[in-house]
Amino acid sequence: MSTVERTVCDPNCHANPKCGLSATVENGRIVEIGPADYPIEGFENRICLLGRARLEQQYHPGRLTKPLKRVGTRGRGEWEEISWAEAARLFVEAQKRIAAEYGERAISFQQISGAYGLLTRNSPVRYASLTGATVIRSSGIDFGVAKGLEAMFGIPASTYFSPGGHSHDDAINSELTIIWGGNPAVTKRVDQTALRRARKAGTTLICIDPVRSETAKMSDEWISLRPGSDGALAWSLVHQLLSTDRFDNDFVSTHTNLPFLVDAESATLLRKEGEPAVWCAASDRVVPLSAAVEPALRVDHSEAGRRVISVFSEIERLAAEFPTDTAEQLTGVPADIIESLATRYIDADPAAIRIGYGVDRWYNADLNARAIAMLACLGGYIGLPGGGVSLEGGNQSLPIKSTHFAMPGRRRPELLSMMEADSAVIDGAPYPVKMTCISLGNPFNQVKPNRNKVLAEHVAALEFICVIDQFMTDTAKWADLVLPACSIFEKDDVVVDRFIQLQQRIVEPVGEAKSDFQIFRLLADEYGVGEHFSEPQDVYLDEMLNDDSPPLAEVNMERLRREKVVFPWPTNEPYVGFRDRVFPTPSGRIEFFTEHLREHGAELPYFREPIEASPQHPLFEHFPLVLLSSHSRHRIHSTFANLEMTKRSEPEPVVRISLADARARNVRDGEIVEVINNRGRVVIRCAIDETIREGCVLIREGHWIDDFIEGDAYGLTHDHHSPTTENYAHYDVLVELRRIVQTDTYA
Ligand code: SF4
Structure with a gap:
């Protein structure tokens, strides 16, 4: 007997929405996988080769089927199969022993990026909250650009700038799109069709990348630059715009802090009557922002031995250090190309910038991202269809209450970034971490850098490592306990992005694999906090989805079980970040000058040479x-x-x-x-x-x-x-x- 079931693929592929999968099940076994239907048009045949490869992954001979306890030396691959009861006892025994010696927070839980179901991601956090442990928050990789855009626009880096970006299908509204340091032709497997459609409709694509990537090949123009010199190129383009007065004066005067005044000596923003101070050109004096009739942009004024300058003038001064011939030496991009790019960018109606993770994995990624984003602001392209600056694409956030589930009774786990956690393990600061539980990822493969050091210092310093995975990965090999996890076809969950999709158990788990929710429920029972994990999964999922306001008002598990996928928005128009031009920064404006980063010498997006990958090193x-x-x-x-x-x-x-x-x-x-x-x-x-x-x-x-x-x-x-x-x-x-x-x- 054969049935066709809908579920959803949810790896870290940045597809938005994640692809619905239609799986044919015969005699309890999946025999075919194809694209699933959506309730609205425009998402037909949405699947990539990896979505189809889920079939091979599901029945791969390497799938883990039983809990494994290490019996030999760590990393030697000697294991003993044990029962789930024994696994839970071992885990909790280690947790309590380490907590007694070093404190409850000496146990860390880290969910990497292998899956996005609400229950799957939040179950370890709930368990950590209940047991006073530490959770390692999003950080460590692919976070630098997001941190830079957070500093400038106020959108938390943990959202990867999604609410500030533009959805992929907005590319059709651009006259010119610059893809800066990304390769969406490969990495945006299903969403890159929007770029191809836009190009066919007349959008010019320019790809900036040291490699003539697949995206460079499909673009109208490829600009090759020296790796890590993105900031220098951006500053030179800024110089081209400012030195020729080709920028949107109204936009930058109204929506950025470029008119704000800075004390030149202390490099702090000047305040007057509790407000940012600006120079009023009408009255020719420094006034509080709200009193300025005509805030000036170019200000360099000395009075009584004190020099004040506007953020604009300081940016203009810094940009002047990057004339095209200097930029050519720094970036390898010919001066005439830089000039032409600046002209085409500012003359476009409008132009978009899509930043990729090629800009990201650098020591100064945030500074370079801010330098690039300055261009979109000078063009006045923020909030315009076809304009903006994007990282992951763009998506309006839904008010999902995942913290209600993750932090029951508002018990908050200790949160550490990946770097802080690495220091906690190796140096015992800010406090010792001696045990870790890793799910949804393989950090000892490429996420944690300097692998030899990771193995020699990080792994060696951990007294107990538990890995939850479907396979014996490069991380699982170093564990003391490995717990077999369910695949996407073996568990119930909900995946939320542009759509809300049910991930449903359509076949029995291989061997004794369990879902992450089931695993942490088991551990909670063993630990003695099982009453906080005792409700059926749908009750917890309903709790997270429950919100009286549109667009969630009519979404619940009963409906999802019936319809499998819900489109919660009133319209399927391309998403445009900051349409309302409201910026959640301290000043309410886009911040070219970010005061709280002054202690790190990063109040402005200075160009700095790469920390290692530089001829100067x-x-x-x-x-x-x-x-x-x-x-x-x-x-x-x-x-x-x-x-x-x-x-x-x-x-x-x-x-x-x-x-x-x-x-x-x-x-x-x-x-x-x-x-x-x-x-x-x-x-x-x-x-x-x-x-x-x-x-x-x-x-x-x-x-x-x-x-x-x-x-x-x-x-x-x-x-x-x-x-x-x-x-x-x-x-x-x-x-x-x-x-x-x-x-x-x-x-
Ligand atoms: S793009 Fe591929 S890997 Fe990503 S959700 Fe779709 S099918 Fe899965």
């Missing part, structure tokens, strides 16, 4: 190549990397290098080489690839460690991070590539 002499590690179309980070489908398309990791760099090293296409730096070494096949800029090499991220011939690419990265980004700098890395003829190492 001492390591450059030994390791002159920048290591890029962008996404593969066959994986989402390390998810799906173990499937035959992936291995057929990408049988092994390769390092890609330009012909000129290969020749300079006497390396041939297909040869086995080593990529090294002062932290690590990987032995890998080399591919000569003319899409790679000279001075760079590229190893696509997400390969599992065993796929490398020797070593791994993740041991080459470092763990430096800026205090303003909460982001590791995975691309800000220097390496050398060479034939395998030497064995010396660099200290």
